[in-house]
Amino acid sequence: MSFLLNPVGTPSNQRKFAQHLVLCLLSALFLVTGCKKDVEIEPTPVNNTLTANAGADQETQVGQVVTLDGSSSKDSENKSFTFQWAILRKPAKSQVTLAGATTAKPTFTPDEVGEYELELTVANANGKSTDKVLVTAAVSQPVTINQNISVRTVLTDRIANPELPDYIVARSVAVTAELTINPGVVIAFERDTRMDINDNGGIIIAKGEPNKRIRFMGVEKTKGYWVGIMVYSGSNANVFENIDVMHTGSRFMLSGIKAGMGLFGSSKAQIALKNSVFSDNDGYGLYVQEGSILREFATNTFRNHTEAGILIDAVNVPKLDVTSVFTGNNGRNVVEIMSSVVKGGKDDEIVWKGFADKTPYRMTGILTINAGWKLEPDVTIEMARDAEIRVDNSAYLIARGTPTEKITITGVSRTPGYWRGLISYSTSAQNVIEYAEISNAGSLALVSGKKANIALYGAKSTMSIKNAKISGSAGHGIYVGYGSVLNNDAATANTFENNGAANVMIDK
Template sequence: MKRTSIIIPLSLALFSALISCKETEETPEPTPVVNLKANAGADQDVLPIQATTLDGSASTGNNTKTFSWTIVSKPSNSKLTLAQPTAVKPTFTPDIVGYYEFELTVTQGNEKSQDRVRVKVEYKEPITIDKPINEKTHLADRFIDPMKPDYLVTKDISVNAELIVAPGVTMAFDRDKALSIEEKGMIDAVGLSENRIRFTGMQLQKGYWAGIKLYSPGAANKMAFVNVEYGAGKIAFTNTKAGLAMFGNKKAQISLSDCLFATNDGYGLYVQTGAVLKDFKRNSFERQSQAGILIDAINATYLDADSKFTGANERDVVEVSSSIIKEGTNVSWPAFKDETKYRILGNMEVETGWTLKPGVTVEVERDVMISVNRNGYLSAQGTTDKKVVITGVRRNEVYWRGIIIYSVSNQNVIQHAEISGGGSAVIVSGRRANVVAYGKGAKLTIKNTRLTYSGGYGILYTSDADVNSDAATTNTFASNNAANVAKF
């Protein structure tokens, strides 16, 4: 009996031990918990068009975690996309200079973690340009800093092919060097409002470099969001210096929009007779040694009301060279929102329609005459609150020669205007006047106009001309040296 009682407890103990061992072997160990944390890697400095790898491999978490890369920011005109946005180490090639920022999102179950990395893309050195451009050339932005020159121009450069200048490019010119867009050349310089193109001097001194000369008649020539600054150091044409000079004998043409002409040692823009402003919008002129612009009478019609010509220039006016407004090209001069005045520098002949819009002020240089010839007409019709003003450069004195109208057109109308300071010299038949209608059939309707400070008559007309009969009563006169209205 004692033996049996001993065996039973031993058997039970052994059975219990076996069961305990089996349970221990079948219980899996708990999976270690690893904190989820995204790591997008260190910031990088790379060259444009260089294959670049993002690295999220230092991110922590379990093996089930997933990766997602997105582009947070890039240069505004970059076309970059990520081809492998879910890779741990995606590769991309930056297409232009600038800062690129990427965000890595690491997800594990319901958890996620994010981190960002910035890639700085730019070249190390500027490029020197010292040879003519004779084949299609694309100048890319090389540096992020807009004040740092991307290209150093050390010689006079002639452009005989297509020249494309990318947003953000700065071309810095050595002393007295010029960029000449020749007849067979073309310039396409289109920047962005936040990434402008700059043509400037190696030193920021007024007149340090010569400027841009445009001979090309190509319709594709254009500049937008461009600064032309510190130029006009050398004469472009007949003692005239300008940041950009357009040559008429080659029928140069260009479109200009949102450009700034600043700190040039002459005019900002010179448009010679025969050249063509194909388009002109929202341009500004500041701190020139002359006026902001010198233009012929025909091209003045392409100026827009939003452009600004008053910006601490030596003369805050639009200067108009001696011109002939030829038949077939009706011309209309707009008024400017900044109230800039036109200034006529030399005699002007009108052989077609010339319209002055309400609010226009025209200043005329000493002894200059305006002639409206047989087939032309002058329409200067203001309003009660926006008069058309034609006066001498120096106000309230006899200064310029006057207007003579030979035209037989019924469109010769002056209304709600002010005409002052004519009659500085004889205009016809030994007589002086602000306005003259001369010859058989010459027509003029003039009403609600104030005529003052004439060196002779206010209004003068020949007996065979046709002037409204109430000219003496529907207009006002003051300080004229002869009769207000006279017929001879």
């Protein structure tokens, strides 16, 4: 018997059919779902942010200017914002304040050892943000100098605080090579020590700045603690500019002199001295021995000395500028001049100027004039006991003041007969005294047993004296030796007061 088999009806075919049907349904489902619209996902909201950044923590020295930096602070929308800095914490004794507290980069100067904590606040419409920074201030230890300086040496500003020493000189030091001292350096000297700038190699270059002065001082800040600076070097490189010298005078330098700085003539020591201050020295501020050289001298100040601010020889007097100050509470507020000679070339005219602060010159002994010597209006010369002025034959004197700015030559003590007087041997027709006051001479005879404020002596010694006041002589007002020449109207062209003998005495 033959059978017609239905493939669908067989169990095998039924399984195949079911599998095929499932595949068709899955395909249809995929097609249906693949055609649906994508689901939209809401974005996460972005917050606008403002972030303060007070910068990195810093380590510094007491006295060193600190600059804070908040410039890395930012706003996510690049909107502008304000700065406000505040000091949260500082050492107990500190008095610091911030400069520019509302700027990105304020400054302050630590004045005590310790930690300074500061806070920055930045703010705008987006809000505000804060950040802190820590500044730690310490003090470095000074370097000890206890041996001579015999090789080229540079001293650097190691410690920012100008009240603290960078170097301490523990024993007297001789400089026999080039020594450069950088701006801001402070050198403190132990008791009775000194610094010698020697000739034949010794050079000192100490150039400070107005805000970074170089200071030579005592370990203890008292008058007379250390000896001072002794300059023997004749180098034309020697310079002191924007320097302070103080607390010297513990011992004599040479010739019984105490001073902050001494220049010695045997080696023709020289220095340029500018914008410098000598103060609180037990002696003079500056001693310039005859033979030494003030190469430059400008805008210097001398105050609080036991003696005068300066003791100088006559040759260097013209180097003094009119703006320097010599009257700051010194033992004697004068420019003191030792016995010395005014000298120059054949055609040189040596000029002594009047100072802006009215400082008088003070002559301590004999002043000899071997060149043309001119006194400008308003000059005052005070003469020590028995001191005198001698105008030699080859020289001349021009002392011409004005009605309002007279030239004055008188005694330290304004008493009759205090100093010896002025004597001229000069035959020059340039000799003149006009609008001047010459007083209180005649302590000793000037010549031929004669006492006088002014004496002309020698064949053809010549002078014109007019509009002058001649007073307080212990002898004659004017004495004219035989053969000397005085203007004929001298007796009437001048004023005479309180002279011990004749106002004008002429030997014939």
